[in-house]
Amino acid sequence: MKKHVVGRYLGYSNFLLILLILGVGHHRVLAADKLMGVYAAQSLSSSMPWIAQEAGIFRRYNLDFQLIFIASGQPVIAALLGGDAEVSVGGGVAMIRAFVQGGTDLVVIGGIKNVLTHSILAGPKIKRLEDLKGKKIGISRIGSNGHYFTQQTFRRFGLDPDRDSTFIQTGGDLETFSALVSGAIEAAAITSPTDTKAVAQGYHYVVYGPDLRIPYPAVILVSTRSVIARRPQVVGQFMRVMAEAAKILHTDKEFTYKVLGKQLRVKDRKVLDASYNSEIKVLEPRLDIKPEALQSMIEEISQTDPRAKKIKAQDLIDRRYLDEMEKSGFLEKLWAEKR
Numbered sequence: 001m002k003k004h005v006v007g008r009y010l011g012y013s014n015f016l017l018i019l020l021i022l023g024v025g026h027h028r029v030l031a032a033d034k035l036m037g038v039y040a041a042q043s044l045s046s047s048m049p050w051i052a053q054e055a056g057i058f059r060r061y062n063l064d065f066q067l068i069f070i071a072s073g074q075p076v077i078a079a080l081l082g083g084d085a086e087v088s089v090g091g092g093v094a095m096i097r098a099f100v101q102g103g104t105d106l107v108v109i110g111g112i113k114n115v116l117t118h119s120i121l122a123g124p125k126i127k128r129l130e131d132l133k134g135k136k137i138g139i140s141r142i143g144s145n146g147h148y149f150t151q152q153t154f155r156r157f158g159l160d161p162d163r164d165s166t167f168i169q170t171g172g173d174l175e176t177f178s179a180l181v182s183g184a185i186e187a188a189a190i191t192s193p194t195d196t197k198a199v200a201q202g203y204h205y206v207v208y209g210p211d212l213r214i215p216y217p218a219v220i221l222v223s224t225r226s227v228i229a230r231r232p233q234v235v236g237q238f239m240r241v242m243a244e245a246a247k248i249l250h251t252d253k254e255f256t257y258k259v260l261g262k263q264l265r266v267k268d269r270k271v272l273d274a275s276y277n278s279e280i281k282v283l284e285p286r287l288d289i290k291p292e293a294l295q296s297m298i299e300e301i302s303q304t305d306p307r308a309k310k311i312k313a314q315d316l317i318d319r320r321y322l323d324e325m326e327k328s329g330f331l332e333k334l335w336a337e338k339r
Contacts, residue, residue, distance in 0.1 A: 132187055
């Protein structure tokens with residue numbers, strides 16, 4: 001064996017010996033921590049895991065992160081409670097309903113969007129919300145963000161959502177848009193950037209949702225108390241990854257567009273600009289959780305489930321990671337850095 005090869009081998013052996021003395025296994029040093037995540041919406045506001053993957057942030061934090069898309073909130077929550085997933089990015093309605101029904105292991109650890117920004121779009125024959133009476137409205141799923149938005153919008157305009165319309169479950173935003181184009185539905189409750197894509201193809205806003213600013217946990221970060229108890233550091237690393245991705249989302253439009261183009265198959269610059277400029281205004285740059293957004297959903301559920309009346313927003317929140325990132329100076333340093 002050549003001398004320089006032997007030197008490298010001995011150096012490596014000494015390194016392993018030091019690790020063993022410290023009680024750290026070699027596989028623990030090299031192997032990334034696995035973390036399973038799920039999400040329920042293909043949208044700009046749910047894009048932070050995509051951004052983090054594209055930017056290599058998960059690798060930098062030694063996380064082997066797997067992200068699975070499930071086009072409905074209820075299966076996402078089932079995956080969390082069943083132990084098949086450890087974190088989720090998505091709407092709050094399914095999570096809060098499950099909590100009210102006894103799934104109190106669920107917990108909100110961060111916020112991304114605390115108001116609804118869905119809009120209702122339709123073709124030229126439908127000019128006002130009242131014109132949707134008796135019409136088919138496409139939503140992703142019953143109980144989804146789009147469903148809740150449409151219900152609240154109808155009520156604000158003096159209509160009864162259950163009597164005056166028919167909700168058609170179509171899947172995600174892209175599937176809802178396809179159903180609109182095919183004529184399977186007459187209006188669609190969708191969000192950015194799909195709404196902008198619809199406008200580019202001749203559809204128009206019957207209701208422009210961002211103007212209504214309906215309080216709602218539209219996109220939140222959720223885990224379970226048992227996962228946090230078992231893997232507190234791993235969940236903490238995930239939250240730091242999300243914080244870094246949020247910084248990119250808010251400050252690096254070109255990189256964000258690159259990711260959205262890849263994930264959503266949207267290349268049109270005008271579509272991306274319109275959706276980004278409207279959506280970014282309501283996204284939380286530091287992942288803040290707004291209790292009033294959660295409380296609005298709790299009060300909605302309490303109308304049909306009395307158990308919700310005993311629950312307060314704070315019962316669903318664990319701010320330990322947000323507080324740690326703030327108190328340690330991590331967020332201040334992150335936002336001071338130029339990308």
